Amino acid sequence: MYRHGLRKRVAIAFALCVAVLSVAWGFAFFAGIKLTEDHVLQRQLEHAARSYPSLTTNLSGYDKVEHLPESLRQWAQTNPGPGLYELDTQELHVAVLFTDNKQSRAFVVFDVAGIEAESSEDWWWLLIISGAVGTLGILGFGLGVVVMRRAVAPVAELAKVVADIDLEHLSAADHKRIEASRFGDDEVGILAGAIEKTLERISAFVARERHFTDAASHELRTPVTVITGALELLEQSNLSAADQKVVDRVRRATLDMKTTIEMFLCLARETDDGLYDETFSVMPLISQAIDQQRHLLNGKFIDVEIDLIDIEIDDRAKPVACGHPQAFSIAVNNLVRNAFENTPDGQGPITIHIKEHELFVTNQVRGDADDKHTPTQETPHGYGLGLGIVQRLCERYGWHFSLHTDEARVAARLLWR
Incomplete structure (x- = not known):
């Protein structure tokens, strides 16, 4: 019924769950990147359309500090190194690079005014991303539960079968309810087989115990009954005082023997x-x-x-x-x-x-x-x-x-x- 061992099934289930979640997250990130790209291009096109018919460009190049816009000159005089800079207050992105002689610097300014999303839109995007992440998390949790439940299904099935057995009142057929063969030859199958054999031995022991106590009860009580009957016959005859004392001692010993037999049989019985x-x-x-x-x-x-x-x-x-x-x-x-x-x-x-x-x-x-x-x-x-x-x-x-x-x-x- 189960082709793989328990550990292998758990490993396969874990790998499958990780693979599915990885693919889902990959598609989610790819979709986010494409959506962001399209959104930026759309905002840039809308900004250009608003200035039609005189189209303006957002990119500007400057080879000297004094040619920069006045809002950037003070910043450029701090001699920033080559790289990319974002100036939030001016809504500008600046790239600093060296010219061919490496003695002077050039500036490429990208004006993102009207292109970057507003703060309110940022919150909406954060909400959408959080919802997507939460949805994927819930789907991943549900998938993990389903996959792991199927992986450990034989263990749960064996536990249910064992729980349905009344261990206080075992019958001779209780071990047959395990059916260890249906669990295969993996770890669960070995455990089921051990439980089945143990219950079979316990059932056989209980049957032997009942047979023994029944037989012992009959075989041990019979001579005591014979002795008791013989004592009753002796008491009906004329006995001397000395003989009567002997009979009394035998009667007490017989009573003690009967009590001892009953006591040990009572302790030996599994059920009463x-x-x-x-x-x-x-x-x-x-x-x-x-x-x-x-x-x-x-x-x-x-x-x-x-x-x-x-x-x-x-x-x-x-x-x-x-x-x-x-x-x-x-x-x-x-x-x-x-x-x-x-x-x-x-x-x-x-x-x-x-x-x-x-x-x-x-x-x-x-x-x-x-x-x-x-x-x-x-x-x-x-x-x-x-x-x-x-x-x-x-x-x-x-x-x-x-x-x-x-x-x-x-x-x-x-x-x-």
Whole structure:
């Protein structure tokens, strides 16, 4: 479609624009010279016609200073050198030259009275010339825009095609919309080919990712489901206290494994089938996380305090968040588990502050901490692997996570809108 490379097309367009403008300016100057010449001859003829029938000449020759007109004698006595002189006040043009013996000078006087244009006419000529220059400038600008637009047309076309592709929701056929072959083998064609191949690889990667997560979701959840079913059957039998403790440990490990599988699958998916905008209640997920992780406090004398700030007791469904409820549950579980695991025996309480758009989980690591202390310093780094995953989940779903640590306390903050 395009026979020349982009740089060559731009160079040709620039050369063409310069050539056309040069020709236009050349014709304009030539026309100006011819028009001026004709105008001068016409003025001279009109001046001669006004003195008809006694025709006078405008040119006069003088070989001595004393023969010059009286208005020129004083000027000639200053011994001007050979050359051409214009005396505006007398409306005269004078040529000074040496005679053959180079000892004396001769004068040729041209009387331009009645021939040169009046001042008013000069302004009209200036206006006409300015209009012509402005017109040529506008035509040149328009020509440059048209020529350069045609020269960079393939770049603009490629940009439009790429802009029409929804990069957030790539389909398997999006790379075919580029059609790099229509751009030829120049710089734009190479760029189009690279974009096409990149989109093709991304589309293939997304397809493989979806296939993998679907397969992994099935293959990983199946043994967890089998273990859960076996535990339910064991619970129906008469177990000793020791066996019951073992079953409880297996159940908790299975639950942790299920949560981990869901968490990593959630992070691995490129899309979540439109669950980003789901609105869900926060309190049930927080209560579920506390119940699931409470076994970590077994044998520890630690209280868990839940503080609802600006939330009515009978309106527990009021705090709501928008996004992925499963991801939110994973984040809260990690925050609660981190607090329960890292609080030493007797170094309570663990406080959970819940606001309309905010969750604070605070646990002590030393006994001399002030219970009313509010963290003021934020750090983006996680406190262990679990909180690092929370950070990734929050970045993925548009929430904000921060962590404050000091010698006495760890405070995690989760903010949603």
